[in-house]
Amino acid sequence: MQTFLTVIVLLALVALGILFLMRVNAQTTGRPVHHHRHPSPHPSFRLRPHKRSRGDTTHAGSREAGPPPPTPKAGDDL
DSSP: OHHHHHHHHHHHHHHHHHHHHHHHHHHTSSSOOOOOOOOOSSOOTTTSOOOOOTTOOSOGGGOOOSSOOOOOOTTOOO
């Protein structure tokens, strides 16, 4: 008998929760949706200028790996 009453009480609580959610949803049905967002106080990481060392005049993406190509010598026809 106690198990039966516990099941009934739990089902009643679930039903009350469903009714509460339905009422809240019904109240917000006619309201306009506001998509206003406050701007971030910090700029995006992608948009920030990145610091470079003073002697570095190349861009970070244009660096080549490995030794520089050999310089042509006098007398080479290529």
